Structures are given as structure tokens and as C-alpha cells.
Amino acid sequence: MSDHYTKHDIVNSVPQKGFFGHPKGLFTLFFTEFWERFSYYGMRAILVYYMYYELSQGGLGLDQTLALSIMSIYGSLVYMSGIIGGWLADRVFGTSKAVFYGGIxxxxxxxxxxxxxxxxxxxxxxxxxxxxxxxxxxxxxxxVGEVYAEKDERRDAGFSIFYMGINLGAFLSPLIVGKVGMDIDFHLGFAIAAVGMLFGLIVFIVTKKKNLGLAGTVIASPLSAAEKKNFIKIFISSAIALAAIVYFGIQYGFLTFDSFIATVGVLGILIPTIYFIVMYRSKKTSEVERSRILAYIPLFIASVMFWAIQEQGSTILAAYADTRTDLSFAGITISPAWFQSLNPLFIITLAPVFAWLWVRLGSRQPSIPQKFSLGLLFAGLSFLVILLPAYFGGSNTLVNPLWLVLSYLIVVLGELCLSPVGLSATTKLAPVAFSAQAMSLWFLSNAAAQAINAQLVKFYTPENEMMYFGLIGGASIVLSIVLYFASPTIQRFMKGVR
Known part of the structure; x- marks a missing residue:
């Protein structure tokens, strides 16, 4: 690390008590991410409707299937860009400045x-x-990983609390932004999302110095003077080349929605593959770290399968809520955007239970690969549940909204087994020289999943929804079983990490 600070120095600079028995820095990170997720998920709750609603309804009037594909590609690019953010943090200006610039x-x-x-x-x-x-x-x-010592047993519980903050913001925003955007004006809803991000920036700026100490300020592998000059040249050349490709692509008709979606789909698979190879072959990666990278690969694949199902909550299930669901329930009219609050609502409710469970079990808790296999099992079951309404009532009748509620609940059980555990595992398994970039790689599993979804959503229709949900859900359950039996082997390659 630059400035000769060790991980021990960074941990010691952070007040270790002050937020539910966790480091005080968790407060800053909790509320910064709360407001960022409020802003992002508020926007996302109404974005797909904004795209395919008619112009007379205040929308853009796009074809619904195209809107669903764009929504998936949007999500894929959001997570894919994390690889750039991670690299800039590791090599140029550190994670704290990356958070600030990103918020703006x-x-x-x-x-x-x-x-x-x-x-x-x-x-x-x-x-x-x-x-x-x-x-x-x-x-x-x-x-978040930096404020804990490497063997601190609070780490997994800390990530679960942090994850609860993410989902508290994600729960409130569809209720507020969704109501305003769907019932009053889409653009006013997006304005509320912008204000939410402003609040997040204020929290981060005001509290970071006191609560975070050195965390986020140390550049893991800074560029040399020669490397900086080379980086500037590559950046300028790449920007000019990209602008030229976009301009001539639009002018001559080879850059279309379909070709763009297909290109992102290929990149969603290609980029993480290349990244695994680069990290594994790097001279900065030790033999123990190489073994841990090999252990990380099946976890990454499992994560792609999980997010391919979970992220369809904002595409296929969002359209399902709008067009296939009876929105009159218990004497009230439900906004389709409100269903986007179900996933974070269940996480808020259940995350403390899972955090307590992992601490309570201690060394007896399931291994990381076993938790991932449980996540895949629940994800698959959530899709098998949502095919049942069509089985019982056909594809031409409106569905009781409780079926959607049940599907979101089941996938949340899987998410709590996989997602916060995956965040924590990434900080443990990451090579030191690639610490922030490895976290970006974790989010690339979501990017790959949504890139795949951009193609999958084209096959969905109300008439074939039983086959659609059944095939994808069944594939997740099969992969869950394979991963469970491979868990002991994967655990050996982790070299002591649990």
C-alpha cells in the first residue's frame, strides 16, 4: 500500500465501537449507501414504466419487450462500470474520493x-x-471491509447490517418515488431521487473524517509517474475512439438497440473472464491468493445464476405486476411500482435474524459455498412459485398479488444467504493488490446476469410463462445441488478462509 500504511494501521485509525457494537465508520457508510440506494431504486422503480408507457401517459412510448431489455442492459452497465471504478480507486485516487465523485x-x-x-x-x-x-x-x-480487522468475527454481521441499510433506502424509495412518479409525474419522481443522492453526499462529507480515519484514503497500488502519463494518453484515445464509433454507428445504422444489447451481453461474460485471468497471472498475486481466486470462480458463477433470477424482479416481474396482477386488493388500489419495495422490506425484516444466526452459530455455521448453494435453491423455488398461478388459472386471468409477494419473499431468503456473504467473502479472498477491483469483480456477477437477462426477457410472454419460469428456476436448483456437493473441495482452495 502507498504511504506505508498497513491494514492494521487503517483498522486502528477507525473508532471500533459506536454503531450497534460495530466500528463507528459503519454509521457513515450505512447512511451514505442508504441514500444512494434510495436514489437508485426510486429511479429504477418507475424507469421501466417510463420507457414503455405511451407518450400521452408521460412515457417514452417504447415497445415493452425492448424496454425490458434496455432495463436489463442498464443494470448490467451499472455494475459493469464498477470495474472501472475499482481500478481508479486502487490506482489513482482511493476509494473515499471514488465514492464522492460517483455520488455527484x-x-x-x-x-x-x-x-x-x-x-x-x-x-x-x-x-x-x-x-x-x-x-x-x-x-x-x-x-466497509477496511474498518474491520481480517479475523474480526463481527465482519459478516457488519456486512449484514450494512446490507440492511442498503435495503432500507431501497424499501422507502419505491413507495415515495413510485407514488409520485406513477400518479403525478415521472420527472418529479426522478427529481426526488436526485435529492436523495444529495443527502447521501452530505452525510459522507460531514462524518467521514471523524468516523472513517484512514479507511478509504490509502491507494492500494498507485500509478507511477510514467504510468500516469500512459493512462492519460489511453483515456483520451479511448474517449475519442468511442465517440467516433457511436457517431458513425448511428449515422450508418450498425449501432442499433439490438446490436448494442448483444454487444453488452458479450462484454458481460468476457470482462469477468479476462479479469480472473489477469488477477491469477499477476506477479503481485501470491500462491495462496491464486488458490483463493480458483475457489472464487464457482462462487462467481453461482452468483450470476442467482442474480439472473433476482434482477428479473425489476423487469419481468415488474411487467407482471403491471399487466398480469389484480391491483385491487383489500379495498385499495396498489401501484405496480410498490412491488419493488417487497424485496428490501423482507431483507430489512430478516437481515438481523440472519446476522444473529451467523454469529450464534460461530464456527458451526455453513461454509461460504454451502451458503451460496442455499441461495441458489431459494432463487429457483421463487420462480417455480410464480409459475403456479398460470398452472391453476391460465394466462388470461389476473393473478392475486399474494403470489408475487410469496415469490419475492422466497428469493430474499436466498439473497440473505448469498449476497452479504458474497461481499464479505470477496474482501477475504481478494488479492491485496486488487482489493477494490475484486469488489468490482463481485458486482460484475450482477452485470453478467443482467446482460444474460437482456436476451432472456425476449422469450417471455404470458402464454409461455410456465415454461419460462420453470426452466430458469429448475436450472438454479440443479446448480445449487452441484455446488453443495462441491463445497468441501472449494473450501480447501480457500486456504483457511471461512
Missing amino acids: LIMLGHIALAIPGSLSMFFVSMVLIVLGTGLLKPNVSSI
């Missing part, structure tokens, strides 16, 4: 959406939010 770009992106305009403003916002989230999201999670 996200806020500007939501402001662009709040301006009544056209499809062009949508794409401007897309670029800003993609780049901003790539800087903020992996790096704020990486700082």
Missing part, C-alpha cells in the same frame, strides 16, 4: 431524468448514472 455523477444523472425532454435526455442520464454507480457502489462496500 449519480445526482446529475437523476437531474437529467427530471428534466422533461426526450429519449436523448434518457441516454444522457444513463451514461451519468452508469459511471457514477461504478465509482460509488463497489468502493463504499470495499471501505
Whole structure:
């Protein structure tokens, strides 16, 4: 690390008590991410409807299937950009500055959406939010890992608390932004999302010095003077080349929605593959770290399968809520955007239970691969549940909303087995020279999943939904079984990490 600070020095600079028995820095990171997720998930709760609702309804009037694919690609790019954010944090300005710069770009992106305009403003916002989230999201999670000692038994519980903060913001925002956006005006809803990100920036700036100490300020592997010059040249050349490709692609018709979606789909698989190879072959990676990288690969694949199901809650299940669900229930009219609050609501309720469970079990808790296999099992079951309404009532009748509620509940059980554990495992298994970038790699599993989803959603129709949900859910359960039996072998390659 630069400045000759060790991990021990960083941990000692952070007040270790002050937030539910955890390091005080967790307070800063909890509320920064709370407001960032409020802003992102508020925007996302109404974005797909904004795309396919007619112009007369305040939307963009896109084809629904195209809107679902764009939504998946949007999510994929958001997480894919994390690899850039992680690299910049590790090599250029550190994780703390990455969080700050990212928050500014996200806020500007939501402001662009709040301006009544056209499809062009949508794409401007897309670029800003993609780049901003790539800087903020992996790096704020990486700082959480820095405030704990390597063998601190509070680490998994700390990530679960942090994850609860994420989901508290994600729970409230669809209720507020969804109500305003769907019932009053989409652009006003996006404006509320922008204000949420502003609050997150204020919390981070005001409290970071006192609560975080050195966490987030140390550049893991800084560029040399020669490398900086080379980086600037590559950055400028790449920006010019990309601008030329976009311009001539649009002019001559080879850059279309379909070709763009296909390209992102290929990148979603190719980029993490290349990244695993680079980390494994790096001279900065020790033999123990190489073994841990090999152990991380099956966990990464399992994560892709899980997120391929979970992320369809904002695409296929969002459309399902809008077009297939009876929105009159118990004497009230339900907004379809409100279903986006179910996933975080269940996480808020159950995350403390899981955090307590892992601490209570201590050394007797399931291994990391076993927790991942449980996550895949629940994800598969959540899709098998949602095919039942069509089996019992056909594809032409409106579905009781409780079926959707049950599906979201089951997938949350899987998420709590896999996602916070995956964040924690990544900080444990990551090579030292790639600490922030490894966290970006974890989020690339989500990018790969959503890139795949951009193609999968094209096959969904109400008429074939039983086969659609059944095949994907069944594949997840099969992979869960394979991973469970491979767990002892994977555990050996982790070299002491549990």
C-alpha cells in the first residue's frame, strides 16, 4: 500500500465501537449507501414504466419487450462500470474520493431524468448514472471491509447490517418515488431521487473524517509517474475512439438497440473472464491468493445464476405486476411500482435474524459455498412459485398479488444467504493488490446476469410463462445441488478462509 500504511494501521485509525457494537465508520457508510440506494431504486422503480408507457401517459412510448431489455442492459452497465471504478480507486485516487465523485455523477444523472425532454435526455442520464454507480457502489462496500480487522468475527454481521441499510433506502424509495412518479409525474419522481443522492453526499462529507480515519484514503497500488502519463494518453484515445464509433454507428445504422444489447451481453461474460485471468497471472498475486481466486470462480458463477433470477424482479416481474396482477386488493388500489419495495422490506425484516444466526452459530455455521448453494435453491423455488398461478388459472386471468409477494419473499431468503456473504467473502479472498477491483469483480456477477437477462426477457410472454419460469428456476436448483456437493473441495482452495 502507498504511504506505508498497513491494514492494521487503517483498522486502528477507525473508532471500533459506536454503531450497534460495530466500528463507528459503519454509521457513515450505512447512511451514505442508504441514500444512494434510495436514489437508485426510486429511479429504477418507475424507469421501466417510463420507457414503455405511451407518450400521452408521460412515457417514452417504447415497445415493452425492448424496454425490458434496455432495463436489463442498464443494470448490467451499472455494475459493469464498477470495474472501472475499482481500478481508479486502487490506482489513482482511493476509494473515499471514488465514492464522492460517483455520488455527484449519480445526482446529475437523476437531474437529467427530471428534466422533461426526450429519449436523448434518457441516454444522457444513463451514461451519468452508469459511471457514477461504478465509482460509488463497489468502493463504499470495499471501505466497509477496511474498518474491520481480517479475523474480526463481527465482519459478516457488519456486512449484514450494512446490507440492511442498503435495503432500507431501497424499501422507502419505491413507495415515495413510485407514488409520485406513477400518479403525478415521472420527472418529479426522478427529481426526488436526485435529492436523495444529495443527502447521501452530505452525510459522507460531514462524518467521514471523524468516523472513517484512514479507511478509504490509502491507494492500494498507485500509478507511477510514467504510468500516469500512459493512462492519460489511453483515456483520451479511448474517449475519442468511442465517440467516433457511436457517431458513425448511428449515422450508418450498425449501432442499433439490438446490436448494442448483444454487444453488452458479450462484454458481460468476457470482462469477468479476462479479469480472473489477469488477477491469477499477476506477479503481485501470491500462491495462496491464486488458490483463493480458483475457489472464487464457482462462487462467481453461482452468483450470476442467482442474480439472473433476482434482477428479473425489476423487469419481468415488474411487467407482471403491471399487466398480469389484480391491483385491487383489500379495498385499495396498489401501484405496480410498490412491488419493488417487497424485496428490501423482507431483507430489512430478516437481515438481523440472519446476522444473529451467523454469529450464534460461530464456527458451526455453513461454509461460504454451502451458503451460496442455499441461495441458489431459494432463487429457483421463487420462480417455480410464480409459475403456479398460470398452472391453476391460465394466462388470461389476473393473478392475486399474494403470489408475487410469496415469490419475492422466497428469493430474499436466498439473497440473505448469498449476497452479504458474497461481499464479505470477496474482501477475504481478494488479492491485496486488487482489493477494490475484486469488489468490482463481485458486482460484475450482477452485470453478467443482467446482460444474460437482456436476451432472456425476449422469450417471455404470458402464454409461455410456465415454461419460462420453470426452466430458469429448475436450472438454479440443479446448480445449487452441484455446488453443495462441491463445497468441501472449494473450501480447501480457500486456504483457511471461512
